[in-house]
Amino acid sequence: MLLERLTYADDLPMNITVANITEDPLHYHLDIEITYVLRGSVRLKNGYRCYTLQEGDIFTNSGHEVHSITALTEDNVVAQIQISTHYYFQFFPNLSKACYRTYSRKLGDKKHNRLRELLLQILLKYTTRGFNYKSKCIYLMVDTIKHLNKYFNLFAFDQEVVVAFEKSNPVAVERISRICQYIYQYYADNITLEDLSAVEHLSTYYLSHIIKSFTGMSFREFLCFARVEWSEIMLLDSDAKISRIAREVGFSTTAYYKKYFKKWFSLTPEEHRARYLPLVKSDLRPAVMEPLPMNKAAALIRQVYANYNLRRGNGDIVSSINLEVEVDTAAALGRFEKTLTVIVTLDDYKALGLRMFALLESLAPHRVLLLQREEDSPEDLGAVLKLLRREGRTAKQQTETDCVRGVSAAYDSILYPIYLFRCCLKSENGQMSVFLRDTDSADKLLQGQSALVTANGICKPSYYFYLAAAHTQGSIICQSNQYCVVREEHADQTVFKLFVYNADKELLDLCRMDSTQEQVKSAVNDFKSALEVSMNIRLPPGQYAVTKYSLTREGNIFGYMANMGFPDDAAVFSGYCPEIYSGAPVLEVYPDDVRTILNIHFSIKSAGAQMAIIRPIQQNAFP
Incomplete structure (x- = not known):
């Protein structure tokens, strides 16, 4: 056909x-x-x-x-x-x-x-x-x-x-374009130069001149060319007689049609049909x-x-690192299994209310430590501890002197989740501890503390690292300085989690020092190296769901504040739901039909991180 x-x-x-x-x-x-x-x-x-x-x-x-x-x-x-x-x-x-x-x-x-x-x-x-x-x-x-x-x-x-x-004259280009479209639209009709001149509001002499000047053909030659070109479909897609095809495309006589067809195709219509009909795409001659x-x-x-x-x-x-990775799904390089402890205070409950419990529900920590300070009421502490346990949390009180908060502007930025992930892969320690919320500040929203959310409850980029890490338990099957692949074995399916991150040692060193906001902003903006990672994963045939998440340098509270010049007024982002500014990862979900290899590509143009989760929808869908 x-x-x-x-x-x-x-x-x-x-x-x-x-x-x-x-x-x-x-x-x-x-x-x-x-x-x-x-x-x-x-x-x-x-x-x-x-x-x-x-x-x-x-x-x-x-x-x-x-x-x-x-x-x-x-x-x-x-x-x-x-x-x-x-x-x-x-x-x-x-x-x-x-x-x-x-x-x-x-x-x-x-x-x-x-x-x-x-x-x-x-x-x-x-x-x-x-x-x-x-x-x-x-x-x-x-x-x-x-x-x-x-x-x-x-x-x-x-x-x-x-x-x-x-030609470059825009008026002439537009006019000749309209003329071409008119001829191709009405080629089968008995159109004349007079018809076209009426449409264009030009004299027949001038119209004939510009057609010849711009196309190299007269109006009549151009019309015959269009008719001949369209006739090829009927020649190769039907067994209609040549005389009928000539009439269908607008020629007054078969001889006239054959004359112009041979002029352009160098064959008669009959010869063209005989030569090219066997070359038409079909079940017997597929692509x-x-x-x-x-x-x-x-x-x-x-x-x-x-x-x-x-x-x-x-x-x-910009400079670019391009990696192609063959993932050995049967490998076992080590375990990724972390237990998370989240530290909260009575002030966290007062500031966040029920949202504190929603954040803990998402993080699903192994245990919750309720920090006890001298000024805290024992009755209030007892009430919050009771609420935590009612929510199903393993919770206990701990004195403030046992916990230390670090300070670095990089903790508020995209760099910190990358730094944390790299540290997790290098460390054999299966424990992670983190403060839920920054301490209160009357004049500063970003304080460089290592907590998961700001004082008014806006999630920082590190929150999403802990969220991913707390919900990942499995074997590391592929690993480098730019990526890690974890295989999770569940009762009914095998799930793969892929982590890719782009930042160099100089950037991550900012997380180890008391860096300022301007230092971090400048270093992140000056980082021009792009990372392209293409992973090939051999899987059983079937359909798989691919869920991809992306954290960027701009799409978070540090990026928003950097764009505004880091204002001192902590109320800049108050009065709105904190989730609006929490910089949740960009999400994409799509199915992928796999016969042998699933290919997934990660592209990170500056400092950033991406994660993908691959889980089967229907296996053995293909023979």
Whole structure:
């Protein structure tokens, strides 16, 4: 069947394939398809012409264009992006009429470079699958279509090769674009130059002149070209007689149709049908291509993007660490099993009320210590202790002299959870103790204390480390300075928890000293190293739920205060629910169908941490 019907996921109105292509036989579809050659070369047949596409070339097939791809080099890698016209109609009502031409013999101009950049961003977002990647792809495609509409929505002829239009007059570009769309929309009707001049409110003489000047063809030649191009679908998708096809596409006589068909296709319609009908995509002649694993596709696209930036002299490139990790799920390097003790005070209960119990419920500590100070009422302490035990907590009182609070501005920042995690992995001590809440302060919200929440109850980044650590018990199966993988064996399933963190020794040393807020802010902002980690995990076939969490340098109370210059007024964030400012991790949940290998990618552009939980939904879903 010549028509390839495209379907899309409900939450992503595009299909993206990165593959080594041997052959994608003749077909057409109703939506736009963009072909980007990432490596090697291929031959693309589109309509009457064959194009040799080299690395970096981009070709856009509009709807209803018969095309095919065959390999010229064995090691080619081609990205194909199919775009849902139905979805993007809401942004671009004329998208179905678009006639994009991105092929050009001139490489390196600004408009092509910008198109490459947009497409590489989409491909990188899709293959690395970071947080909210689908929404990012959708809106990057809006920018891409805007760019296509502005610069590529018309074409010209260069020695009988259809190429991207090179004129720069915006008024002329818009006008000739409308003319092309009109001809392609009404090609089968008996349209005349007079009809078109009435639509454009121009004289026939002037209209004829600009069509010839901009496309290299007269109006009549252009109309016949459009008719011939559309006729190829009927030739290869039906057994209709040639005379009927000629009438259907608007030719007055069969001889006239054959004359123009041979001019462009170099074959008669009968010869063309005989030669190319066996080459149409079908069950007997399917596409032969090998999609790249997502991690290998991402690595190649990152390399192409880096080379592209280097050629353009982009000075904003940051250093990047790229790691590909094969996870041995049967390994056992040690245990990750910590018992958490949370220290609370009577003032914590007075300030937080019932929220204190909600925080403890989330943390699920092994025990709770109620700190006893000289000024505390024994009756009040007894009442709070009773409430804690009623909530099911193992709780006891302890005098204040036994507990010491450290001070460092880094404790309030993204650096502290990374530091704590690294310390946990190095330490054989299975005990963790932490204050729940900073001490009260009349004039300062961030005090550099190591507690989990500020005095007014806003969760700091370290809270989420303790939350994850307290709920993780299992075998460490993979570990380095940038990541750790833990396997948890439950009664009914095996769960994997992956932790990835990005910070160097100089940053983490700030947690060991009495650092100031400005020191921490400056050091974190100056840290320009990106971390890309791609993990391959061999799993039994089935469907798995992947839950990813991300902590960033900006999305927490330290980042908010840093943006405001660290005001002294502690009431800046008072009067609102503290959860609003607690900088909860960015969350993404998606299913992944696994046959043998689950690939998951982590991308951290500055100081930050990410975690993923992989648990089976349905195993043995595939033969």
